[in-house]
Amino acid sequence: MSDTKPQIKLLLLDVDGIMTDGRVIYDNNGVETKAFDVKDGHGLKMLQRAGIRVGIITGRQSEVVKHRAAELGIEILYQGAKVKLGPYEEILQDLKLTDAEVAYMGDDLVDLPILRRVGFSVTVSDAVDEVKPWVDYVTIRPGGRGAVREICDLLLKRMGAWEAQTERYYKS
DSSP: OOSSOOOOOEEEEOSTTTTSOSOOEEOTTOOEEOOOOHHHHHHHHHHHHTTOEEEEEOSSOOHHHHHHHHHTTOOEEEOSOSSOHHHHHHHHHHHTOOGGGEEEEOOSGGGHHHHTTSSEEEEOTTSOTTTGGGOSEEOSSOTTTTHHHHHHHHHHHHTTOHHHHHHHHHOO
């Protein structure tokens, strides 16, 4: 990412390996659970308050993801997207956005078609090695452990919105 302020209007996220650590856990009844980092969620809320929309495109189908998206006020949610480029193009058309106005976080080969198109492409430190050469930024934090927050903070700072979004936390 260059030092110029990005014109990002939308952050799209994969789930497994980005919003979570990539593990899928089932209990004895076959009920799926996932662990999400609350700091990631707070970063996404700050980004939304700064006017950046957030969406999810994931290859798996999960009620847990539906609940997490609702909790965070994420209305753009595509699940079961085995080929993610179709939903991505629908989102661009619906929101009247260009590739340059989108940031995307993905960690595996299925994410490459989008990562190669967007204005700001991101993967996590524990992504598959084949993805890392294709992105603009590799996070310090691993997936599901603060990587999303790292990008939210970076975007807020680069767009000059960090102080406005955080000033209330520093007031006495």
